[in-house]
Amino acid sequence: MTELAGKVAIVTGASSGIGRGIAERFVAEGAAVVVADVRDDEGQALTAELNAGGGTARFRHTDVGDQAAVRELVETTVATFGGLHVMVNNAGISSPLKKGLFHEDLEEFDRVMRVNLLGVMAGTRDAARHMAEHGGGSVINLGSIGGIQAGGGVSTYRASKAAIIHFTKCAAIELAHYEVRVNCIAPGNIPTPILASSATDEDRERLERFEARIRAQMRDDRPLKREGTAADVAEAALYLATDRSRYVTGVVLPVDGGTVAGKVIPRKPPPGTTPS
Template identity: 80%
Template sequence: MANELDGRVAVVTGGASGIGRGIVERFAAEGAKVVIADVQDELGEALASQAGPDALFHHTDVGDQEQIGELVATAVERFGALDVMVNNAGISSPLRRGLFTEDLTEFDRVMRVNLLSVMAGTRDAGRYMAEHGGGSIINLSSIGGIQAGGGVPVYRASKAAILHFTKCAAIELAHYDIRVNCIAPGNIPTPILQSSATGEDRERLERFEARIRAQMRDDRPLKRDGTPEDVAEAALYLATERSRYVTGIVLPVEGGTIAGKVMARKAGSEIPANGAPS
């Protein structure tokens, strides 16, 4: 299909880089008018210029509720509507050596950016959509919000809360024909993993990231790395009429990791000609 979002207006928070950028590019390619919200001005302006006249960069600190409201108002003022709201912006909490060394100093900041922004973005976009025929709200969580694990507990808690909030909002806003869904990416190479390792020099940071990526690869059934484009395809589905009867779901995009651990294949267990494992 082509131009699935022709005439639609979308906002993507954290849209200047990583997964957000992938979503912006996919939406623009499908004909959407896109507002890119981010604090990375240079990257955001460059992406808006690249995407053409139907894209606008708006500097937005999503941890500030007032700026979220201004973002929604800007989209409506500039493009005359708001059909799709993608609450994607997020940050990681620092990776420390165990829970006992966690001082939780980043708690307020991580919760503001990761959770408060999603709640405020859903609320403010929903207010407009409720009076204008409905719409689609897509919240970005993480595999870390579904699957328990050690490290970055504040980040994991914030992403888990997004899952529950999304379902609650989906129930409440269905009356207004507003669909609220969640995507939970995992194993997607983006700068957010690097930001969790504070106080590391570049060489140690690269080794740390390589080790984490290798572990992720070993644990998932699909061995190729995911990409922002993979997440963007999921967002496109949830933004379009193809998902008009879908709300309140959590869609993992993570290569099958949460399905379970990969079983080691023994030598000689290749599939024989009759199709049955030997």
């Protein structure tokens, strides 16, 4: 398990959920990983765990909505480990769960866009500046199937994820000359803490019932019935981080059990068999 041996990676929003899964997978493959997050206790605990297991990890408090903080994150990583080969722009937040568009006051618009979109744009730019002068690299942006498929609710979140997808393609075209590959992973139906963060205070007592209903709907809409995990997304990130994807850039890779491919159709018996 040495696909990333000698490589240096940054994973933002790495203290939990998908970011944690990616950080763990990268360390297991031999990368030196900078765990970047605003949650100090969780981030430091993960870093200690990774190092105790024989890996190499450092924690850096980073608010990706602050461009100066993102620039310092990249500069500190290069100074500490001597380079940067993989940038995973994973940090993100959800917009509040409201009862419908008519009830949406858009108070969280600036905050959601600053973290979800500006953080990705700044992270891509600052990582690519270094990569362009040092032989290239891989930038992996985390979108969502919510940015591919339209749907009701959390409209600001969906808009931010759609913008990430378009930005990723634009950046891929511009940076290809420098051997910097830029791709997007669009997870779907992956249980993470972000869904809980979308609930407003008055919704919290109903969140458990709401989440159970949403998860059930997701299972019904998903062709593959196995539940997705952060580890599944981490496998996709590993592929995009390595030389196995050296001719891949500007793609959006859904990791969603086939959800965006289309609705589930009723199961039919194989050809040539007689229905019982």
